[in-house]
Amino acid sequence: MNDLIIDIGLVLIIATILAIIARRLAQPIIVGYLVAGILMGPAGFGLVTNSETIAFLSELGVVFLLFIVGLEINLKRIKGAGTAALLVGLLQVLLTFAAGFALARFLGFNSVTASYIAIILTLSSTVTVIKLYGDKHELNTLHGRVALAILLVQDLVAIIALSLLATQETSTWSFSTILVGIGGLLTIAVLSKLFLDRLFTLVSRWPELLYITSIAWCFLFVIAAQLLGISTAIAALLAGISLSPLLVHHEISARIRPLRDFFATLFFVSIGMTITFSGTSATLIGILALFVILVCPLLIMTVMSIIGFKAKPSFLTSIGLGQISEFSLIIAGAGVQAGLINIEILSITALLAVITFVSSSYFITYDTTVYSRFSRVLRQFEKLGIRHLRLQYGNTSPKPEYIIFGAHRMGMRIINTLRSMKKKVFVVDHDPQVIKKLMKKRIPCRYGDIEDPHIMEQIGIHHAKMVISTIPRFEDNLLLIQRVTVLNPQAAIIVTADHEHEGLQHYEHGAHYVILPQVLSGKHVSTLMQDPISAVIKRKTKYHNALHRAKNNKQRGTHNTYDHRK
Structure with missing residues (x-):
């Protein structure tokens, strides 16, 4: 027992140190955990003597990890992702799996092992992508939303893969999987309708009871899975899905997450030990x-280009998904546990995770720089499109007074204000869905992006009195300033920046005004702080009603904009 306590302590201490180093180097924490496992395992210094016990405890990490994944599954996200993005995700999974399977067979692996390798190579890391895109404020960009849609499809595929591959008996997998799938779904539906909502509404009054009831519910599924001889991972996932419709599922997830993180640390370290x-x-x-780093992104970019996406969003989406997933490690571990693949595949998967996590962090950080350097070659992919998205509304030779790049929340409010003033407006956006909405409203617009060398002349930049960019990407705005300054020196230029030092550079290069959304929001809140608290509270109804009016106007397609001062 004393040796076990020492081993767990060593695992946590060394994993913590290396996780801190990984974060300081802008790497995912999982890289630190895997490297810690390598150092403490037989490939390193052999510091851990109870590796089997650590591996057993790490299985709880998989249980809690998949339980929370189930809790956070939201079927509405699938509907809201967009048909084109979901189609890209589906084709990416099919093509990458087929290519990975063919590669594994070519390398001499049998069909079962090749299937595992193919699914391991197919999945990308949701945690890594969300973290790196979030740091760059790109989750709501076109390539960010498409990447998240692809990851959503991959997560669903990972769940199916766990059902099909992570079994204990190769001869009975199909029957038991179908039985568990149907039985699990029926159980979820019946229990959710009958008493789950009432039970968790009752126990939610006491946080400690909510916490322990949620864990007990998870282990009820896990014990049933053990008795039936099926995957405990799938059981934990089904337990989470059964609680996901509840109003308190966010609170359950928040309370269990620290427990998950503790055992998940042991899981990833134990993987490193292998x-x-x-x-x-x-x-x-x-x-x-x-x-993973080259072929997978190439397949994604090819699929997006065929569907009709421009080269830049296709490239930025594809290069961001050039890593394997945490699910890849779980699937490989489940395969070893079931005796379907040897431990060498798990070792290879762990090394691939370290290599691809590190490489993708640099590719995502410098994706725009890479695209700018190879943009001329990458634009050749646009010729693959079976349906080119030539989305445009209005005169083919426009003479606008105002040209706006980017028509999301801020851009749309500027557009509505200018139109209410009877100004001639032309909008450019690289999101096909945004352009389609503008076309329905009969707003002159065009599908394209700033980096297109021909777009400036096509949209009538010579006639514009003002050019406005609501796109916060620094490199794009710098390029826009340079081109407008050359083609139309008399035009006023307004751009957007996330940081003050970027805004200063825009001013130095010729911008006449730089929008800093975070600074403006801070100034507005500072103004509110000068009023009595009671006045701020009383104005809540006005703010609430103003947002409702803005939402209703947006649905009706009218041009009144939300104004917090009303």
Whole structure:
């Protein structure tokens, strides 16, 4: 027992130190955990003596991880992702799996192992992408939304893969999986209707009771799975899905997350302990890593180009998904536990995770720079489109007074204000869905982006009195300022920036005004702070009603904008 306590303590201390180092180097924390496992395992210093016990405890990390995944599954997100983005996700999964399976068979693996390798290579890391895109404020961009839609499809595929692959008996997987799937869904539907909502509404009055009831519910499914001889991972996932419709599911997730993080740390460290360099082929790892880093993004970009997306969003989406997933590690671990693949595949998967997590963090950070350098070559992909998205409304030779790049929340309010003033407006956006909405409202617009070298002349930049960009990307705005300054020196230029130092550079290059949304919001809140608290509270109804009016006007297509001062 004392040795076990020492081992767990060493795991947590070393994992913490390396996780801090990983974050300081702008790497995912999981990289730190995996490296900690390598150092403490047989490939390193062999510090842990109870590796089997650590591995057993780490299984709880998988249980809690998938329980929370189930809690956070929202079917409305699938509907809201957009048909084109979901189609990209589906085709990406099919093509990458097929290519990965063919590669694994070519490398000499049998069909079962090749299937595992293919699904391992197909999935990308939701945690890594959300973290890095969030740091760059790009989750709501076109490529950010498409990437999240692809990840959503991949998560659903991972769930199915766990059902099909993570079994204990290869001869009975199909019957037990179908039985559990149907039975699980029926159980979820019946229990949710009958008493789950009432039970958790009752226990939610006491936070401690809500916490322990949620864990007990999870382990009720896990115990049933053990008795039936099926995957505990799927059982935990079904337990989470059964609670996801509840109003308190966010609170349940928040309370269980620390427990999940503790055991998940043990899981990823134990995966690192399985890595052995002696029997692992460096050539094989290199081939698989190149497949993930180069071939997978190439397939995604090809699919997006065929569907009709422009080169830039296609490239930015694809390069952001060039890593394997946390689910890949879970699936590989489940395969080893079921005896379907050997431990070398798990070791290779862990090394791939380290390599691709590190590489993708740099690719996402410098994606715009890479695109700018190879944009001329990458635009050739647009010729693959079976239906080119030539979305445009209005005169083919427009003479607008105001040109707006970006028509999301801020851009749309500017557009509505200018139209209410009877000004001639032309809008450019690289999101097909946004352009379609503008076309329905009969607002002159065009599908395209700032980096298109021909777009300035096509939209009548010579006639514009003012050019406004609501796109916060620094490089795009810098390019816009340079081109407008050359083509129409008399035009006023307004751009957007996330940070003050970027705004200063825009002014130095010729911008006449720089919008800093965060600074403006801070100034407005500072103004509110000068009023009595009672006055702020009383104005809540006015703010609430103003937002309702803005929402209703948006649905009706009218041009009245939300004004917090009304």
